[in-house]
Amino acid sequence: MSTTARKLNVAAALALAALVTAGCERPPVDEVQHGYRGTGMVQMYNPRVVAEQATHNVVPAAQPAAAEGGPSAGTVYQNVKVLGGLSVGEFSRTMLAITAWVAPKEQGCAYCHEGANFADDSKYTKVVARKMLQMTQKINADWKPHVQATGVTCYTCHRGKPVPEYVWFKDVDNTAAGGLGNRAGQNRSTAAINGASLPSDPFTPFLLGAEPIRFTGATALPTGNRKSIKQAEWTFALMTHMSQGLGVNCTYCHNSRAFNDWSQSPPQRAVAWHGIRMARALNNEFMVPLTEVFPADRKGPLGDVAKLNCATCHQGAYKPLYGASMLKDYVTALAAPVAAAPPPAEAVPAEGEAAPPAAAETSSTGDASPNGAGQPG
Ligand code: HEC
Numbered sequence: 001m002s003t004t005a006r007k008l009n010v011a012a013a014l015a016l017a018a019l020v021t022a023g024c025e026r027p028p029v030d031e032v033q034h035g036y037r038g039t040g041m042v043q044m045y046n047p048r049v050v051a052e053q054a055t056h057n058v059v060p061a062a063q064p065a066a067a068e069g070g071p072s073a074g075t076v077y078q079n080v081k082v083l084g085g086l087s088v089g090e091f092s093r094t095m096l097a098i099t100a101w102v103a104p105k106e107q108g109c110a111y112c113h114e115g116a117n118f119a120d121d122s123k124y125t126k127v128v129a130r131k132m133l134q135m136t137q138k139i140n141a142d143w144k145p146h147v148q149a150t151g152v153t154c155y156t157c158h159r160g161k162p163v164p165e166y167v168w169f170k171d172v173d174n175t176a177a178g179g180l181g182n183r184a185g186q187n188r189s190t191a192a193i194n195g196a197s198l199p200s201d202p203f204t205p206f207l208l209g210a211e212p213i214r215f216t217g218a219t220a221l222p223t224g225n226r227k228s229i230k231q232a233e234w235t236f237a238l239m240t241h242m243s244q245g246l247g248v249n250c251t252y253c254h255n256s257r258a259f260n261d262w263s264q265s266p267p268q269r270a271v272a273w274h275g276i277r278m279a280r281a282l283n284n285e286f287m288v289p290l291t292e293v294f295p296a297d298r299k300g301p302l303g304d305v306a307k308l309n310c311a312t313c314h315q316g317a318y319k320p321l322y323g324a325s326m327l328k329d330y331v332t333a334l335a336a337p338v339a340a341a342p343p344p345a346e347a348v349p350a351e352g353e354a355a356p357p358a359a360a361e362t363s364s365t366g367d368a369s370p371n372g373a374g375q376p377g
Pocket residue numbers: 076077078079080081082083084095096098099102103108109110111112113118119120125126127129130
């Protein structure tokens with residue numbers, strides 16, 4: 001090998017090394033204490049990543065308020081099934097808002113509507129959007145233990161795009177092929193779990209199915225605890241997604257000296273517990289039933305519909321949009337199912353009256369709640 005060639009090789013190796021290390025986070029990294037002093041529960045924030053994140057979480061201006069009163073949309077239009085109780089003014093304002101949130105680019109109203117016939121349901125996007133209206137109302141009314149009064153709008157997930165940036169499909173690599181066993185999608189880098197060598201699809205068992213997530217026994221010896229290391233790996237894959245989806249470390253929700261112990265966990269862990277149940281319920285109640293409505297090119301390799309996980313709403317922030325509430329400007333349409341149109345003589349209900357019932361109890365799907373003793377060993 002000539003000297004020039006060797007020099008070039010060295011240069012190439014150095015360039016490669018620079019590329020490889022570029023993947024690591026360059027110091028300084030900010031530390032923020034999260035738990036009690038001495039517990040080592042510190043959050044690490046890279047100020048450059050935080051600055052970059054901030055630009056993705058700017059809240060768009062609200063549509064101007066609609067004129068009060070007027071006839072209800074249900075009496076004026078032909079085919080409204082969800083928003084019929086709104087005044088025509090508030091209905092039009094909602095149409096403008098969802099256009100800006102979901103299809104602001106060249107398509108506009110035509111993304112969901114066929115020509116000038118707004119009552120026509122032939123575009124699948126309109127059928128999906130109607131279900132999405134119901135899903136948004138459901139989240140805001142019935143999942144308050146998770147979303148609080150902050151709530152969500154279409155923008156929380158869509159951010160100005162018809163397909164949200166973070167959705168998931170079942171992973172082909174998690175199904176057994178030809179008697180060779182099932183490698184659970186491991187040993188390859190998957191973005192949804194931060195490139196970890198863990199099962200690549202923890203969503204199917206936990207955010208669609210209701211497999212148990214906790215595996216730690218209650219005693220030092222495995223008295224009756226039949227949970228395997230394999231099961232622990234699935235849990236760690238989900239946890240890795242949760243950390244990444246929220247842009248936080250494990251200690252945001254756990255004291256790492258005892259991951260299982262609720263009494264040592266920060267309160268955010270209980271919020272996350274509801275978040276897991278919420279994502280699971282939304283996938284089963286709203287996304288899966290839309291499978292037939294979506295065209296083939298919107299579905300995954302196994303023909304399943306796009307589904308949501310923590311990242312769909314959070315997009316790398318500990319609270320979506322860092323806790324800004326867009327719902328407060330759309331309470332009448334999106335905070336809860338809209339009551340049927342009032343009799344024509346009556347005025348349209350004022351914003352406050354359409355607010356969701358005070359203590360909407362969340363349906364938890366039967367498993368031990370965070371306040372309980374945890375999973376039996
Ligand atoms: C993201 C999908 C979507 C976009 C974009 C959209 N709409 Fe709609 N539109 C709907 C849905 C869903 C309904 C039915 C609502 C219901 O059932 O309560 C509807 C119903 C309507 C109706 C009632 C028609 C009837 O007679 O039943 C009108 C009028 C309307 N939209 C106007 C507009 C206008 C104007 C725009 C653009 C500014 C727009 N929409 C953008 C989804 C959309």
